[in-house]
Amino acid sequence: MRTQDLPLLLPLLASPLLASPVPYTGSPSSPSVRGDSESVKPAFPKNPKLTVPIHRRALNLPRDGDDIFGSIEAELVKIEINTVRAKYSKAYSYLANVELAAVDTPNVEDVTTSTVTSSTSSVSASASTSTSVESSSSSSSSASPSSTETAKIQEISLPSISLSTPSISVTLPAPSTSEAAFSSAMSSAAPSQMANHTTRAEIELEERGSGSGTVPLTDWISGSLDVLYYGAISIGTPAQSLTVDFDTGSADLWLPVNCSDCSAAQFDATKSSTYVSTGDSFSVQYGSGSVTGTLAQESVALAGLPVQGQYFGAVSSESDDFQSNPNSGVLGMAFSSIANSGEPTIFENLVKTGKVSNSYFGFHLARRQASGSELCIGCYNSAKFNGGITWYPLVSQTYWSISLTGLSAKTNGQNSLSKSIVAAIDTGTTLIYVPSSIADAFYNQIPGASKASQFGDGFYQFPCQTTARPSMSFNNQGQMFWSMSDFNLGRTGQGSSMCVGGLLGISDGLPDNLAIVGDEFLKSWYSIYDIAGNSRVGFAASINNH
Structure with missing residues (x-):
């Protein structure tokens, strides 16, 4: 979520009514992925803590089963919905001609469907049974996507970097209507089938690169929401030293x-010998909020790694x-390619x-800490x-966009998509x-x-008390579940048996082929963003889930 669009809500955040969502007890604690994975030996930081951010007081967030979405x-x-519209306002042109992987074949076993209506109307439900479609995951992800997986990618001028990425073929269990059974099967299968993974001892012996x-x-927390990092x-x-939303x-x-009208800590350009203003105007619109100023250049260091003459917006x-x-x-x-500065x-x-x-x-996003x-x-x-990392090729070098081929609230993989769409990992x-x-x-x-x-x-x-379990699938590589404690935003009111869902619909202002995948999903999956070549995104099961 953009802090740029947060109104003056901070004084209210200490309200005792704010709390985390209702914990979900009917599913395993860790997400599971069906599909081939690929292991890449990591480079670790030489100095793990080069900077210390400003810490704000975390709210006391009890998980007592009576938490409210306030x-x-x-x-x-609602502010974030407006922000998403503004943020992706140019996505129509960026993503108009991308080629996507084929939509997942639905898995249907004892499917129960309901008709979504307004909250003031009755909800009808009917049960039907269809033939189960068996799925298999035999293809492996590759560092360089094939022509059928990628679109006419907008290239940027970057060096090509060769990465050592040995692939591992893993045979995984067939889908099950019982997630507990599926998780059990994964646990029993994993040790022998993933023997070629780099061991912890080998990882610790890897040379730690200085670069x-x-x-x-x-994590800035408001009630049930991890608002931003x-x-x-x-x-x-x-x-x-200043803090930013990455x-x-x-x-x-x-x-x-x-x-003069900014309340957060500012950069004092008069105290820097390397600050240069270009004189060109700079502005960014974030939903109902905006920032304006001039484009400037300055020496900037990220995690102690310096860039001379980095362009940035000097917001006045x-x-x-x-x-x-x-x-x-x-x-x-x-x-x-999508920068307002053009740099x-x-x-x-x-x-x-x-x-x-x-x-x-790579990003690790903790949950309510x-x-x-x-x-x-x-x-x-x-x-x-x-476990290992599964890599997905980008469909466009604009946003970190990959093919979303499946979206389901069921463990059997019943697909909500009639066709594949773009997923922007945000x-x-x-x-x-x-x-x-x-x-x-x-x-x-x-x-x-x-x-x-x-x-x-x-x-x-x-x-x-639903038994639903949300999941996504990218490039037909199998279901990736995310935590119900993140999907469930809390009860609709005191004593209510209904809870608010963390997947929202936008009726206008968002392309009909685009999904925005935010922190709600990323807290369950460690995410890696690789700009080499045609670029790719990698996911691995987060330690948050254990």
Whole structure:
């Protein structure tokens, strides 16, 4: 979620009514993935804590089963919906002609469907049984996607980096209607079938490259929501430390400079010997909020890795929406092809100048903990995930966009998609957003689900005691479940048996072939972003789930 669009809600966040969502007890604690995986030996940071972010007081978040999705959380989500519309306003042109992997063949076993209606109407449900479609995962992900997997990719000028990525073929169990049975089968199968994985001892013996570093991230929490994750960068000569929201859904760096209406810490350009203003105007629109200023150049260091003459927006004016922000600015980590500045991102410059050992970075996002999250620059941290990494080729070097071939609320993989769509993997967005027709199809799989119009357009509710288990599939590589404790945003009211879902529908302002996959999903999966060649995104099961 964009802090740029948060209204003056901070004084209200200490309300005792704010709490985490109802824990889901009917499913295993860890996500599972069906599909081939590929192991890459990581580069670890030489100095694991090069910067210390500003820590805000974490809220006391009891998990007592009576947690409420309150008005503050509803307002934050409505603001994020507007932000998502603004943030992806140009996606129509960027993603119009991309080629996607074929949609998953539905797995249907004893399927029960419900009709999603408004919260004031009755919900009808009917049961039907269809022939089970057996699926197998025999193809492996590759570092270089084939022509059938990728689109006409918009290339950027970056060095090609060769990575050693031995693939591992893994035979996995067939889908089951019982997730507990599926998880049990995975546990018993994994040790022998994944024997070729790099062991912990081998990983610890790997040389730790000097061209990498870690940025600790702070989780800003509001009730049931992990709103955003932010950390520190250094800027100027001598260096000044400021905090930013690290956002894979945008591509600009901006910070307040000589800003009379900015409340967060600012960069003092008068104290730096390397600051240069270009005189060109700079602006970014975030939903109802905006920032304006001039384009400048400065020495910037990310995790201790320096870039000279990095372009950034020197913001001199912010709208009122910004006054409660815990961080000073935003650091975009998508591709410069979508940058408002038209200039390379800081990570692109780190790769281009050879300052990083590897062409990728990795995110670990903790769940409802002020500390513990991290961004690994030029590396990924295998201590933060379990098992191997599955890689997915990008369909466009704009957003971190991959083929979403399946979306299901059921363990049997029943698909809510009639065709594949683009999934933008976005660390700067809190929840998951899809076109309304897809959200309707998704919640139709949950008996008793309905639209939660009492909160506004795009919200849905479902019985808190549901056996639903949400999952996505990318490039036909099998279901990737995410935690119900993240999907379940809390009860609709005191004593209510209905809970609010973390997958929302957007009826206008979002392309009908685009899903925004935010932190709700990424807390269950360690994510890796590799800009080499045609680029790719990798996922591995997060340690959050154990």
